[in-house]
Amino acid sequence: MMTRLRDLVSKLWRRSVRIARQIIGVPDYDTYIAHLRAHHPERALPTYREFFDARQEARYKGGGGRCC
């Protein structure tokens, strides 16, 4: 019972953090790493910092972005 509750809370927390990051245009780092490992094993894996900086730069490269 307690473990199930703990699982639920941690699941909700992870989802909230993902929503919060996605809202400001930072996609999931783990997903990207998993994607690179699966499809581009020859490429070097970026650190979280490199990933974050690149995403930040990409977000403001035009293309609408937000509303009035």
Place this chain on the structure above:
Amino acid sequence: MNSVAAKFGWLVLAVFGAFCLGIIALDRGEPINAIWLVAATVSVFFIGYRFYARFIAEKALALDASRATPAVLRNDGLDYVPTDRWVVFGHHFAAIAGAGPLVGPVLAAQMGYLPGTLWILVGVILAGAVQDFMILFLSVRRDGRSLGEMVRSELGATAGVIAMIGVLMIMFIILAVLALVVVKALAISPWGTFTVAMTIPIALFMGLYLRFLRPGKVLEVSLIGLVLLLLAIWLGGKVAGDPAWAPLFTYDGKALAWMLIAYGFCASVLPVWLLLAPRDYLSTFLKIGTVVLLAIGILLAMPDLQMPALTKFIDGSGPVFSGSLFPFLFITIACGAVSGWHSLIASGTTPKLLANEKDARLIGYGAMLVEAFVAIMALIAACVLQPGVYFAMNAPAALIGTTVDSAALAIGQWGFAITPDVLAQTAKDIGETTILSRTGGAPTLAVGMAQILHGIFTGDGMMAFWYHYAILFEALFILTTVDAGTRVGRFMIQELAGLAVPALKRTESWAANLIATALCVGCWGWFLYQGVVDPLGGINTLWPLFGIANQMLAAIALTLACVCLIKMKRDRYLWIPLLPATWLIVCTLTAGWQKVFGGDIKVSFVAHAQKFSAALDAEQILAPAKTLDEMRRIVRNDYVDAALALVFMLLVVAMIGFGLRAAFAARRNAKPTARETPHVALAGVQP
């Protein structure tokens, strides 16, 4: 059994919603409680989502859960990622929610709470949410392409260029009018100006922290930023109360306009990580948090609406904006009921995240319903104020003078009794020197929010704190829009100018960057400055132009949806986008016509200009101008505004032409001609 119970549940909800609407519509004389409005809204939205959105999803668009989305097909882990639908919902809502749904309903409250409420409810169900949903669907079926690209491929290349120019012009007007809202809120308010100015060093600190101290720890730094912001609000009160410090942060509109223009220029050429991005994080979280806070506030405080259901200003004689209920109510409340800008978001990053086509209903239709709910809350915040206070804050000085006595007298003559003491006391309660003519919607919303939140978190001086919190929250995300918008505008200008001078297209060139940024800032800055010096307050002139532009873009998006339905051979559902498209076209063209060719000098730019130039020829000076130079400026601005309205009308008419051409061509063809990407079965794609 289960389905019978579910049907019964929906029936109960429908009856309850109708009952709430009945209370709102029929209860006259006594103030009604805001809770009825909230309950009616929630019921209507649930029913709309359950029945109408589902009908569109299953019948009209025939969403196909087995079809692979662009996120699945082109999964790159970055831009195209199949994402949990609630995460996409959060992303999409944060991108569509801005200042628009907060300001429009506040201005529309001059006609009473009923017209605005009904338009938001009907508008969002039949127009706004339909547009967002359909454009999202169309983009998902086209590899996540943008609105401009879809217009080009479905309606032709010329239509694509016209749509792009339209988007750029709307951008200038949006940036100008939003910046004007900030200027109006901060003018002669050292407390507000100080707190908003402090967001710059706070953001710089956050940027450096994220870059060098704790790279990428966004949530942590946002929390620190929030604490610093709250400290800045508290400190602002001290600054405003200090005779030595207060003058350093007290500026009139003109000075603030120049500062904003300079700031917009700097912020959009600095590296994004230093100022723009950290402030964006802060403003986004603050925006979501405040919306939730306001909802809780309304539910707990259960305030009464003081504004009557209808005021006499539905005839068009109102002080906040000129023009009668039709068409101007439908122009004034754009975002919240239907906002063309959303079609850019729905065809931007969102379609690249959908894991399944079926999610389009929740994200496209559902997120827009939440935005409409925000609009209803803004309307409530404006209507819980005493009408006298509302009109004192939103009428220009040209109509109510500059003292509490003249204002109380003028507003009393309109039929809203208010004493000078109440006006003076309200200003004192919120920690400001005056509340008169604080047009633009933001201060009114802030007073309303402060009143609602003060009902829960009471305490000495808390009213002033909440007022400045609300001002800060609005100014923060408006300024973020201004920075980001200037940047986007710069890229668009570089793209357009690059057609003529290829060297301007190089986004890494500093010279090209600075020129394009200066052009972009110059364009919105000109309208901003004109709005600031406008004796009628600026909002009066610029907000309808913004509304016309935004609704025009919605009309273009819905026209695209109509054409695509015909091309898909789903003509029997054409009425779904055609109904709102027709309504918006009728509204924008009527409003535009009255603005350009009408005879009423309060509404028509040209009639106003002619009156002033006739006086100018006779060397007469008409109020509110004080010199012949001011007279000339009024005439010139009127003609520029008229030309802009005319261009917007021509854009709509041109798009209707292109739409009809494409529609008839599609009907002559026996086969479906929509240019969707080929069907790939979801089951066949490697995860």
